[in-house]
Amino acid sequence: MIDRIEEDRLAKIVWEFHHVHHQLAPADIICCFTSFDLSVPEYVAQLYLRGLAPFILVSGQNASGGLQRTDWGMTEADKFAEVMVKNGVPRDKIVLEKESVNSGENVRFSYELLKSMGRIPQKIIVAQKPTMEKRAYATFRNFWPEENYELMVTSPPFSYEEYVGTIVDRETMINVMVGDLQRIKLYPAMGFQIPLEIPASVWDAYEKLVAGGFDKHLVR
DSSP: OOOHHHHHHHHHHHHHHTOOOOOOOOOSEEEEEOOSOTHHHHHHHHHHHTTSOSOEEEEOOOOOSGGGOOOSSSOHHHHHHHHHHHTTOOGGGEEEEOOOOSHHHHHHHHHHHHHHHTOOOSEEEEEOOGGGHHHHHHHHHHHOOOSSOEEEEEOOOOOHHHHBTTTBOHHHHHHHHHHHHHHHHHHHHHTSSOOOOOOHHHHHHHHHHHHTTOOTTOOO
């Protein structure tokens, strides 16, 4: 077994890998993909109010179960929109896609909705929770059918210490980030994401965390 200090050291290696560190610039749209983390719609509201995009598309139904299940009595898209409106975004500037239940569907269904509206964007900001930046990037690049577009991926700018155990329960979040790293490795062969290189040091941290019991969000 590894102690808590070592768990956090290893988890921070994985945490850092999950970030893409894109610099944001004005875009045609903010695509916000939902999760259990309500700091994300608060952050997206800030981006909108800074003038980074003229409208927001929120995509997501509900997690089917497991660690990321939500119980808000409404779809995650509806809940995220509710938080955005409370933080100053006009409701008519938010478009909802409420059918998708995974990251691939977030991208595909969002595209079809925007196509039906005649609003295919050329510059896109995608917002997700901090441990989903890299997966969101790899999934978007895999499923978005247009060829000429600019993609910027972002998340609330928390440090590991500010987020893990404060914004989200520590055990849950380490399990989720470990599972998301496994998916980055497995999903390209399954057609769900473009391939991304995983440094040996990051995969070593993954293996030690799994051996230490953080295996609750793995693909079996």
